[in-house]
Amino acid sequence: MSMNQGKIVSKQEDYVDKAERVMKYLSRIITTSKIRDLMAQVNELYNDIILEPNEILDKKYVEAIKHLRVKMIYDAGRDKQEGLTRREQENPVLAGKANDIRRNGKIGFFFKETALLDMVTKIGDSRQAFLDYCKYFEALVAYHKFYGGK
Numbered sequence: 300m301s302m303n304q305g306k307i308v309s310k311q312e313d314y315v316d317k318a319e320r321v322m323k324y325l326s327r328i329i330t331t332s333k334i335r336d337l338m339a340q341v342n343e344l345y346n347d348i349i350l351e352p353n354e355i356l357d358k359k360y361v362e363a364i365k366h367l368r369v370k371m372i373y374d375a376g377r378d379k380q381e382g383l384t385r386r387e388q389e390n391p392v393l394a395g396k397a398n399d400i401r402r403n404g405k406i407g408f409f410f411k412e413t414a415l416l417d418m419v420t421k422i423g424d425s426r427q428a429f430l431d432y433c434k435y436f437e438a439l440v441a442y443h444k445f446y447g448g449k
Contacts, residue, residue, distance in 0.1 A: 307358075314431070314434060314438055315437040315438050317413075317435070318344050318413075318435060318438035318439045318441070318442050319334075319413050319438075319442050321413055321439070322439055322442035322443050322445075322446055322448075323392075323408055323442075323446055324392040324393055325412055325413070326442065326443045326447065326448040327386070327387055327390060327393070327448070328387055328393065328400070328405045328408065328409065328444075329405060329406065329409045329443070329448065330448070331448050332445070332446065333399055333406065334439070334440055334443050335443050336434075336435060337371070338437070338440050340367055340370060341367065341432070341433055341436050342433075344360065344364065344367065344429070345429075345430075346431045347348075348360055348426060348429055348430070349362070349384070349387075349430070350435070351426060353426065354425065354426050354427060355425070355426070356424045356425065356429065357423050359428075360424075361399070361423070361424050362420050364419060364429065367419060367421045368416065368420060371415070371416055371419065372416070373415070374440055375404060375406045375407035375410055376404075376407075377404075378404035378405055378406040378407065379403070379404035379407065396408070397443075399411070401426035413439060415432075415436065415439075417434075418432055418435070419432060431438060
């Protein structure tokens with residue numbers, strides 16, 4: 300998934316399909332409280348940015364988006380010690396990526412697999428890119444719930 304002209308695009312799947320595909324296996328490694336905490340941070344910005352009429356975001360929003368990235372990096376770094384539980388190891392997709400999860404932590408692995416950290420970096424000053432990011436994040440939360448996230 301990548302940003303192109305302010306929109307989240309993928310060569311073969313849209314954001315809803317990607318969210319469904321990754322949350323089939325990621326819903327078991329990220330807690331409901333953690334994904335909701337991350338979504339709350341995004342929604343706080345969304346509530347202000349949705350009211351902005353200009354496609355180019357004001358500097359204060361660009362800085363707030365950069366700060367969101369910093370919070371995400373901090374969360375990923377704080378989580379690095381956690382390995383897979385026995386139940387998570389039974390999932391063949393997760394078991395095959397155990398070394399990556401051990402190296403990056405569960406949150407870092409979640410950000411890598413969903414591309415959330417890469418995408419937030421590429422938003423820049425584009426209002427539409429941020430709104431697309433929010434839609435994708437919302438789809439992740441919805442599929443987390445659908446697949447019975449822990």
